Amino acid sequence: MSVQVPLVGWPLEQVRALADERGLRVWPVGGVVRDALLGRPLHDWDFAVEGDAMGLARAVADALGGAFYPLDPERGTGRVVLRRQGRGMELDFAALRGPDLEADLRGRDFTLNAMAAGPDGQLIDPLGGLADLQDRLVRATGETAFDDDPLRMLRAVRLVAELDLRLEVKTAVWMIQRASTLPRASPERLRDEFARILAAPAVADHLHLLDELGLLAQVIPEVQPLKEQAQSSPHRFDVWWHTLLVVEAVEGVTTVLMGGHPRTAYVDGPEGVWDDLTERLGRFGPAVTDHLEVRLRGGRTRRVLLLLAALCHDLGKPITCTEDERGHLHFYGHERAGARMAAERMQALRFSRAEVERVRTVVRAHLRPGHLSRVRGPVTRRAVYRFFRAAGSAGVEVMLLSIADHLATWGPNLQADRWARRLAVGETLLGHYFERQKEAVSPAPLITGRDLMAELGVEGGPEVGRLLEAVREAQAAGEVRTRGEALALARRLLE
Numbered sequence: 001m002s003v004q005v006p007l008v009g010w011p012l013e014q015v016r017a018l019a020d021e022r023g024l025r026v027w028p029v030g031g032v033v034r035d036a037l038l039g040r041p042l043h044d045w046d047f048a049v050e051g052d053a054m055g056l057a058r059a060v061a062d063a064l065g066g067a068f069y070p071l072d073p074e075r076g077t078g079r080v081v082l083r084r085q086g087r088g089m090e091l092d093f094a095a096l097r098g099p100d101l102e103a104d105l106r107g108r109d110f111t112l113n114a115m116a117a118g119p120d121g122q123l124i125d126p127l128g129g130l131a132d133l134q135d136r137l138v139r140a141t142g143e144t145a146f147d148d149d150p151l152r153m154l155r156a157v158r159l160v161a162e163l164d165l166r167l168e169v170k171t172a173v174w175m176i177q178r179a180s181t182l183p184r185a186s187p188e189r190l191r192d193e194f195a196r197i198l199a200a201p202a203v204a205d206h207l208h209l210l211d212e213l214g215l216l217a218q219v220i221p222e223v224q225p226l227k228e229q230a231q232s233s234p235h236r237f238d239v240w241w242h243t244l245l246v247v248e249a250v251e252g253v254t255t256v257l258m259g260g261h262p263r264t265a266y267v268d269g270p271e272g273v274w275d276d277l278t279e280r281l282g283r284f285g286p287a288v289t290d291h292l293e294v295r296l297r298g299g300r301t302r303r304v305l306l307l308l309a310a311l312c313h314d315l316g317k318p319i320t321c322t323e324d325e326r327g328h329l330h331f332y333g334h335e336r337a338g339a340r341m342a343a344e345r346m347q348a349l350r351f352s353r354a355e356v357e358r359v360r361t362v363v364r365a366h367l368r369p370g371h372l373s374r375v376r377g378p379v380t381r382r383a384v385y386r387f388f389r390a391a392g393s394a395g396v397e398v399m400l401l402s403i404a405d406h407l408a409t410w411g412p413n414l415q416a417d418r419w420a421r422r423l424a425v426g427e428t429l430l431g432h433y434f435e436r437q438k439e440a441v442s443p444a445p446l447i448t449g450r451d452l453m454a455e456l457g458v459e460g461g462p463e464v465g466r467l468l469e470a471v472r473e474a475q476a477a478g479e480v481r482t483r484g485e486a487l488a489l490a491r492r493l494l495e
Contacts, residue, residue, distance in 0.1 A: 003123040003130060005115075007036050011064060011082070011091065015047060016119070018059050025050040026093075027101060027116040027124070034112050037123075037133060038163070044090040048104055048116060054078045057093040066091075102126050109152045110159065110171075111139045132168075139168040146178045151185035153178065154193040154219070157210055161200035172213065179214030191349040194219050195300050198307045204248035204266055207311065219349075220311070222341050225318040232329045234410055239317050241266075242408060243310070249404035250310045253277065254292060254303060257285040257400075268411045273419070277403070280423040287434040291396050298352025305355055306397040309362035312342035313401060339364035361394040362401060369402035369429065373421045379428045381440045385476035387429060388441045396433060399426050443475050446486040455487055456494055467493055 007028055019026040030046040049056055054070065057078035061068035066082040076095030081088060096104045101124065105114040111129040118124055132139050138159050146152050153175045160167055167175075182190070197206050210216040217224050226240040235242060245266045252262030256274050292303035316337030322330050343360040351359075368387055372379050388395045406422050407414065432440045445468070452458040452467055467490045474480040480489055 003125075004121045005033055005036050005117040005123050006039075007032070007042075007117050007121060010084075011045065011060070011089075014064060015045075015056075015060055015091070018063060019049070019056055022052070022056060022059070024052065024056055026056065027118065029105070029116040030108065030113045033115045033117050033123070034129070034133065036117075037115075037130065043087075045092070047091065047093045048096055048101060049076075049093050050096050050101070052076070053093040053095040057091070060091060060093070106141060107148075108141055109145050109149070109155060111141055112137075112159070114141055136165045137168045138165050138171065140171040140174060143174050146174055146181070149185070150178065150181040150183075151189050151193060153182055153213070153215055154185075154190065154197070154210075157206055157213070157215065158193050158196050158200070160209065161197050161202065161206040164201075167209070175213050175215070179218060182215055182218040187348060187350045190219055191351060194349075195304055195308075198304045198311075199301070201251075202263060202265075203251055203307050204244045207247060208244060220345055222315045222345060223311070226314065229318045229321065230329060231317075232327075234413060236409075236411060236413075239314050243314055245408035245411075246313065246401070246405050247307060247310045249408045250307055250401060253400050253404050253407075254288070254306070257281060257288045259285055267408060269407050269414050270412055273407060273414065276419065276423060280427050281430060284430045284434055288396065288400075288430070291393075296352065296358060297354040300351075300355055302358070302397060305358050306362065306400065308346075309342070309359045309366075309397065310401055310404065312338060312345070312359065313363050313366050313405070314338060315341045315363075335364050335367050358394055358397075361391055362397045365391045365395070365398045366401050366405065369399050369422070369425050370406070372429075373418070373425045379425055380477065381432075382473060382477040384429060384432045384440055385473055388433065389473075393433075395429065399429050402426070440476050440478075443472065445472060446475060446480065446483050447471060447490070451483075451487065452490060456491055458494065 012028065015026060027048045028045060029048045032042055032045045035042055053076045054073065057080050058068050060066070061080045064082055066080045069079045069081065071077040071079050071092070078093050080091040082091065097107050098104045101116060105116060105126055108114040111127040111132045114127045115129040116124040123130060127141055138156050140146065156167060156171065156175065159165060200206065207216060223240065226243060227238060229239040231239060231242065248264060248266045252264055252267060252274070255262045256277050262274060292301060292306065294302050296302065296305070314334065316334035317331045320331045320334040320337050322332065324330060339360045342363050343356050346356045346359060368390065372383060372387070391398050403422060403426055438444065449460070449464040449468060452464055453460060458464055458467065470493055471480060471486045471490055474489055475486065480486050
């Protein structure tokens, strides 16, 4: 009994018509067939072409008003980029790699990607991809699949994460045996697959899987020393397991604020912590959601970068560890060391400058909300201003990471008063950022450098900048409200 693949309409009909005009045979293959069988939305398309794939791609681009890009001219691979209903769509065309379609499919990465749709929509499945899809398995097409392209090992975990699948045992063994070859893939390709794993649900589970397969150490080698680094109370685990808890807690915090229900396999806080979070910070949910979905230059969202910062937030602990006379371990300056290490690794993976700086800032500042929570009394407007002066808009992510870090550290031993204080600091910081930003976070300047030079006779130079910053801080604190008061304060400071 043949299986029909539900692929119809635009752009398939146009592609097939253009192929017929040129006497070419063309088949939708790979992910688009898999996603159609799963009933998932279809975005990007892959086509296998018997004949001139590059020529067909150019014709499709011309006919549909898209842009054509040669991806691999030697292998006859081209890409068409289209805009449809405000969204981008990519159509990749590749010449058959082998004497026929079946040989092409057998040379692909996984059985669930080694399927094609025939001219009448019938499924072409020589390796049993549909059965593996029904069994929720990611199975390599053969042992050499990872030798041909080591990046496929990361892709396997990404498919497990995105499609909620399981890794077939023999495939996992082949990956473990070849994990050390992963760096043969370019840094850009490693970055893109790893970022997609961070964007998928249950991030901590899949980081753990990457670690068990020996792959995580190939992407971020700095995580390996975390496994050997003990910590003193109130920590309950080594730095690696603590890190997994923090990553999961970050996902839980953001899920709750986005109106969802957290899935926690590791985080073990007392009952009611998520209700507490909703009660104190729930009103910021829509604003936090919008904030985290912003994409930075480079393409990743702030949410993905927050999870990466959570993974990297304690990288500096092994190299800053000291022990006092009572046997307690300390990690003074680990946030600065970790920020430097995270930035260097991201640069090696070719993240954009904006993305590197975002993660660097979050890691470097992740202890600040804890310091604020230990101060008696309410957080002052001056403290709020200084916090966001140091962290900028990334202060939102810093606060979310701080809450997750606190929850992961204390777990079932969470103390109600400490937890309430951490949430209160979060409410103050997020409240000022989202509701009182122009007043206390980034107030419009009352005076300029020219005012200082004209009114007070200050010569240009660093002194002008110092005076302006002091005035702006006083303005954020509510101590200065008018231009006259600003000039008066500057005069006093100058004297």
